[in-house]
Structure formats: C-alpha cells, structure tokens
Amino acid sequence: MTEHTDVAVITRPQIRVQDSAKSFSGRTVVDVEDITFGDKPIEGLIGPNGAGKTTLMRMIMHSISLDRGTITLSPVPGDPSADVVLSRLPSHRMAGHGVVKSNQVIMDFDKLTILDSLLLACAHHRYEQPHRIFEEQRVYNEGIEEITQYLEFFSFPDPYGFALSAGEKKLLDIVRCLLLKPKVLLLDEPTAGLSDEATEQVMHVVRDLAASGTSVVIVEHDLNVIWNLCDEVHFMAEGSILMRGTPDEIREHKTVIEKYLGEGHV
Numbered sequence: 001m002t003e004h005t006d007v008a009v010i011t012r013p014q015i016r017v018q019d020s021a022k023s024f025s026g027r028t029v030v031d032v033e034d035i036t037f038g039d040k041p042i043e044g045l046i047g048p049n050g051a052g053k054t055t056l057m058r059m060i061m062h063s064i065s066l067d068r069g070t071i072t073l074s075p076v077p078g079d080p081s082a083d084v085v086l087s088r089l090p091s092h093r094m095a096g097h098g099v100v101k102s103n104q105v106i107m108d109f110d111k112l113t114i115l116d117s118l119l120l121a122c123a124h125h126r127y128e129q130p131h132r133i134f135e136e137q138r139v140y141n142e143g144i145e146e147i148t149q150y151l152e153f154f155s156f157p158d159p160y161g162f163a164l165s166a167g168e169k170k171l172l173d174i175v176r177c178l179l180l181k182p183k184v185l186l187l188d189e190p191t192a193g194l195s196d197e198a199t200e201q202v203m204h205v206v207r208d209l210a211a212s213g214t215s216v217v218i219v220e221h222d223l224n225v226i227w228n229l230c231d232e233v234h235f236m237a238e239g240s241i242l243m244r245g246t247p248d249e250i251r252e253h254k255t256v257i258e259k260y261l262g263e264g265h266v
C-alpha cells in the first residue's frame with residue numbers, strides 16, 4: 001500500500017466585494033467593482049494615503065454603511081448555501097462569523113488591564129454578558145492558558161498593568177483578534193509603530209494563522225512586510241482596486257511605481 005503524503009487541501013474562506021461604494025460628504029472614496037479576498041492565504045492591500053484602504057476594510061466589517069453594494073463571506077467556497085451576506089449584518093455579528101479586524105487607530109484600553117482586555121476577547125462568543133468572564137473560573141482557566149502563551153510570546157512586561165506604549169496597545173489589539181479565532185483576519189497597519197522584533201513576531205503569528213486555514217488580508221505601508229509576507233497583493237488608488245498580482249508583479253508595475261512607490265524604490 002502506498003502511503004498518501006499529499007498535503008491536505010485547506011479550504012480557505014473568501015470575502016467578495018461587489019459593486020460597492022462609499023462616499024463622505026458627496027466625495028466617493030471607495031468604488032469597487034468586483035474583488036475577492038482569500039484566494040491566497042495572505043493577501044496585501046496597498047496604496048497611497050487616502051486611497052480608501054481603511055474605508056474598504058470598514059465596509060467589509062459593516063462598521064460604516066455602504067452607499068451601495070454587496071459584500072459576501074463564503075466560509076466554504078464552492079458551497080453557496082453557506083454564504084453569509086456581511087453587508088446585511090450588523091458589525092457586532094462579524095466576529096461570530098469569524099470575520100475579525102485589527103484597527104489602524106489604536107483602541108483605547110485605558111480602563112482595562114492587559115489581562116482583562118484579553119479575557120474579554122475570549123468571552124466574546126460565549127456569553128451574552130461578556131463581563132461574566134471575570135466571575136467564571138472555568139472560562140478564566142480556559143482562556144488564561146492561551147492568553148499567557150501570547151503574552152509570553154510578545155513579551156508583555158506586566159500583564160496585570162495597563163498597555164502604556166503605542167506598540168503595546170497595537171500588539172494587544174492583535175492578540176485580541178487572534179483570541180477570537182478568526183476565519184478571515186483583516187489587519188490594518190498591524191506593524192505601524194512596532195519595533196523590528198515585534199514586527200517579526202507579528203509576521204510569525206500571521207504565517208501560522210494562515211497555515212492553519214485562516215485567510216489574512218493585510219494593509220501596510222511597511223512594504224518589507226508586504227513583500228515578505230504576502231502571496232498576492234491588491235493595489236488600490238483613488239478608491240479603486242487597480243490591479244492584483246504577486247508581490248514581484250506589483251512592485252515592478254509601472255502604475256504602482258507612478259502612483260505609490262516612486263522611482264528608485266528598493
């Protein structure tokens with residue numbers, strides 16, 4: 001009998017954005033015809049400041065309303081019966097469907113310690129009243145092991161204290177996302193303000209997550225992160241996705257150089 005050594009095929013969740021637009025004060029900032037995220041494990045979304053990247057991520061999360069369009073999650077591509085129309089869901093239901101986003105602008109954790117913030121993330125799915133996590137020993141015990149692993153991995157100096165530096169807050173937000181066990185993880189400038197070491201650590205956990213079947217979309221201006229991490233890159237400018245391709249195709253493309261990278265980029 002021949003041993004079967006093929007690597008198991010991982011079905012990757014996809015998000016499709018169709019004919020979707022958003023304007024602010026009459027100015028269209030996103031107008032996307034038809035794009036799919038999740039064809040590849042880790043996809044980048046790059047483009048100049050104001051291109052509409054964060055707005056597009058927020059449209060997917062439905063944390064802002066759409067002027068028009070449909071955004072669909074296919075947890076099992078090829079099985080339309082499992083599709084979920086995200087653009088009809090309230091944003092607080094996204095995590096329940098495995099769609100999770102980190103924030104470009106650092107969230108305010110001033111009122112909770114690092115540990116309590118993360119315990120709250122663990123409680124998100126399980127309790128209608130998430131504050132009960134602080135009372136329930138069993139859930140605390142379940143959550144604390146995973147939390148401790150992340151806190152040690154990222155070397156948080158004092159989990160019982162508050163996240164003080166911008167970098168700590170950024171990492172805390174990323175760990176919060178990981179604890180939600182995302183099927184699709186949208187990362188909006190996850191490494192902005194992080195040390196080189198912490199950036200490497202974030203890249204490491206993102207690779208692990210993608211290898212386990214999560215679809216990752218990462219918005220970044222640190223292009224070393226994009227070129228090193230992504231299997232595919234979408235280029236966005238003036239509200240539209242102008243092209244997609246491999247990192248090499250995108251970094252060498254005339255339009256990307258003209259509109260974003262500039263001549264002589266490395």
Ligand SMILES: Nc1ncnc2c1ncn2[C@@H]1O[C@H](COP(=O)(O)OP(=O)(O)OP(=O)(O)O)[C@@H](O)[C@H]1O
Nearest residue numbers: 024025029047048049050051052053054055056104
């Ligand atoms: N809530 C808002 N009200 C008004 N205008 C907004 C709002 N959010 C975004 N915009 C505008 O929409 C445009 C796109 O912004 P967005 O934040 O999506 O860009 P971005 O590609 O994420 O840029 P960056 O790389 O600087 O983060 C910008 O001109 C911005 O000023």
Ligand SMILES: [Mg+2]
Nearest residue numbers: 053054055104
């Ligand atoms: Mg942005």
